[in-house]
Amino acid sequence: MNTQLSGVLAAAKAEDRAALIGYLPAGFPTIDGAAQAVQALIDGGADAVEIGLPHSDPVLDGPTIQTADDIALRNGVRTRDVLETVRQVTAANPTVPVLVMTYWNPVDRYGAARFAADLAAAGGAGCILPDLPVEEAGPWLAAAEELGLATVFVVAPSSRDQRLATITASGTGFVYAAAVMGVTGSRNQVGEMAEDLVRRTRATTDLPVCVGLGVSTAAQAAEVAAFADGVIVGSAFVQRILDAASPEAGYAAVRELAAELAEGVRKR
């Protein structure tokens, strides 16, 4: 349970709109520039942010985030830098929930309890752990709960109803509904499978259900906002930075896209 995260999602709901959640990896485009990039998400209108922990083996990510992770690792990003980026962002934006999205092994290596403690100390709101199934999550959940960190689990179109109930019973903060079967990256179509999954997920929980994977435009954000509590966008932001001529131009492009998407989530 994280009251800051729950509060922000509830406030969006009270305004009869979906929340916008933006993702960018730490260490990208540079170790020091990552906090500026995340600031651009927030300045553009993101209600909450996810900071990715770059990994050598990002099996759930498409080419865009793979490229960003690769750049971040070549920049020499360390786990402690990810936590420092969280600290910088939360210090500058005390009301914005900041989550870390990470593959499990870096947390396992750091020590689950130690990572939870250091994330909480940095002002983090919680973690999304997409390759840690509920069955393996016991030690993490115990540490996170004690520190008031949210643990967001991912559900997929292939998840059966009974399993959805198991997952949502263990998760806190919100439920991350994967819009499509596949890795991260922009797609032309995102709506159809996601709507059914959100409906089935809601039948098992009162937690907000936020939809990610594939959303890159304001029109798609509006489409998803019509049935979800939040819209999660990652690769499209990363792509803006990859395409920019300079880091500053990248941050400006991120801010612009965030503003468009923030408008989108208000057009449900």
Added chain:
Amino acid sequence: MSTHALTPDGRGYFGAYGGRFIPEALVAAVEQVADEYEKAKADPAFGAELAALLKDYTGRPSPLTDVHRFSAEAGGARILLKREDLNHTGSHKINNVLGQALLTRRMGKTRLIAETGAGQHGVATATAAALFGMDCTIYMGEVDTQRQALNVARMRMLGAEVVPVTSGSRTLKDAINEAFRDWVANVDSTHYLFGTVAGPHPFPMMVREFHRVIGIEARAQVLDRTGALPDAVVACVGGGSNAMGIFYDFIPDAGVRLIGIEAAGEGVDTPRHAATLTKGDPGVLHGSRTYVLQDEDGQTIESHSISAGLDYPGVGPEHAYLKDSGRAEYRPCTDDAAMQALRLLSRTEGIIPAIESSHALAGALELGRELGPDATILVNLSGRGDKDMHTAAEYFGLLDGETK
């Protein structure tokens, strides 16, 4: 050793290793594999069809060969080779592939995907896809497509699509990443025919079971040939499938040493090796908890081996368990020692082994000198070396005049 520890528990753990660390999108598919495998195991028709394929298509049982001239170089210990190189497609990989291909048909899926390092698992998978009329895509690191070009041609001849993987270290680890990405997106039609005893439960157990035939045959053949069990069983370990296959039925034989040989590349004290059990630490890679070559932050370290099939920074979780329990020993073998063993077997016995299997041969040479002339050593000759002639020719200068 009690027998119950030899079977993973309900969550797929061998002691502290194994489990199922996978994204939610794959949970239903992996559970389907596990359920279907249990049903198939209980179905006599499945067992009969697989047995017939192993006999009439693969050419099992594979022979056991006494290598007298090679043995003379191993301190006179008697070395017996289990000839998996003589299987159809040229390695042990076909045993597991035929089992999983039958399972794929039972699940009603029509497309096979697989990773491959040396190309032997890819060739075997492409072969099964041709035999069963299935579509097939093989992911192979770009570095490996170059050093194992013959196998790329074989896979394409068999009708498979071969995708060179250009991410990360461009070797086996990255081929597995890419296969997982394909599987997440196409799971309705596609089975990921995983090629080693790693990955999420049930793959480590299931792949071992499909390769157990190696050890079952070899144990009976050695007893028949020598009247006794061997002193040691030696096999190379990358992911570890040929080693688990030959080790498993010897585990209850307490007097038989089980020795896995890892690729030490340029040496385990250099950064360029693939000796995961010797130099790695417990972590999570490709769906299970096992030993991993990783840095302080849990990022995977790129491995190196002259052998594409052993060039992997992880290892099957059952090997991690056997190492910690002490039932098996794991030793490193350098690129050079393996290449010298490759040449030695070629010239003393007229058998050209795969570079992967040559690591086991080098291990047997060392062990034979330790154990002396009374010892019997069973070596799993897991594959043949045709695919490696480009690498060997370069290594020994075979194509430009005098050999080294």
